[in-house]
Amino acid sequence: MIERVVDFNRLRGMRCGSCRNEWHANAEWLDRFDQGDEACPKCGTDCQVEERPNFWAVHDDPSYDDSKVRDTYWYHTSTQANWPDRALDPTARLTDITKQRMHDIGTDGRALERWAQGQMTKALHLGTYEAAVENMLRRMTNQDGADDQFYLYRVRLSRNAVIEPGVHTEPTNFVGDVQLAEVCAPGVDTFRYVNTHEDPSSVSLAVTMHVIQAVQSISVPLAVDAAHxxxxxxxxxxxxxxxxxxxxxxxxxxxxxxxxxxxxxxxxxxxxxxxxxxxxxxxxxxxxxxxxxxxxxxxxxxxxxxxxxxxxxxxxxxxxxxxxxxxxxxxx
Ligand SMILES: [Zn+2]
Incomplete structure (x- = not known):
């Protein structure tokens, strides 16, 4: 199995949206770029236009190679102690009133069932160790999750995972729940995209639950002794x-x-x-x-x-x- 080297300070892969030039950038360059003081080294496109340079995966990333995706360890952080739980009933957290309202939508009385089915088949996101840790930090800061107990998961994919060819840009609708069928060919269960938010320029995966074969997990943050x-x-x-x-x-x-x-x-x-x-x-x-x-x-x-x-x-x-x-x- 491939365990990538963890490095929160690594150089970021960049690609110009205008001329497709690719290069590496460090944190200082990116800071100047965000201020408008740097631009694409080839064509001069800066951060202020739609075709702006953005993060892009580097080609020596093993995740680029289709055959190595299943042989790589992937990571995820969650507040669920038993993630991913195939038996989890998505309707369990709905109130009876909400259930009744959803039941009444449409004419066939099956809206609640369809919603629950959609929740069970929505894409799960896996990424590098750094991306998983950064995702947890973001949730603690932005979503009032500072008091939640988090778990770090190391994930092994099924040998039968069907991988969409190529590395893609992050679909814009990934902020909400997404069905893999919306972005892939039928039967594909593993979709690679460039993460532009967490561990930027790393490759992340959107997968269906059944592709996850096994997980290891620990509670995070780690317990540090009071005598430290x-x-x-x-x-x-x-x-x-x-x-x-x-x-x-x-x-x-x-x-x-x-x-x-x-x-x-x-x-x-x-x-x-x-x-x-x-x-x-x-x-x-x-x-x-x-x-x-x-x-x-x-x-x-x-x-x-x-x-x-x-x-x-x-x-x-x-x-x-x-x-x-x-x-x-x-x-x-
Ligand atoms: Zn350019």
Missing amino acids: PWVSDAAARLLYAASLPAQQPKTTLERMRRHMPSALSNEACKLEKEVADTLPLRLRGRFRSGFDAASLTTNPSAFPSKLAGLAQLVGTPLVVLDLLDAEPWREV
């Missing part, structure tokens, strides 16, 4: 900040605010920033782990332990892969 020097020091800083009296507004602007941030929430932000600053620039804005002041008295090291655990996923991926290696494969 940074964690114990950070817990002491939080407890000290919590003991300080409420701050009084000093400036006019502060007096206009209804609530002054507490010394405790300021300290929590400082800790978060300290850890975020150790990550690649691109990921720093996606690092929000949700400080819960209520849990401080019962477990002062919970928040710093979570921060350190999240940073480990990026900083020491080999440790994470070793932990996955120790897990049994679960046939799906």
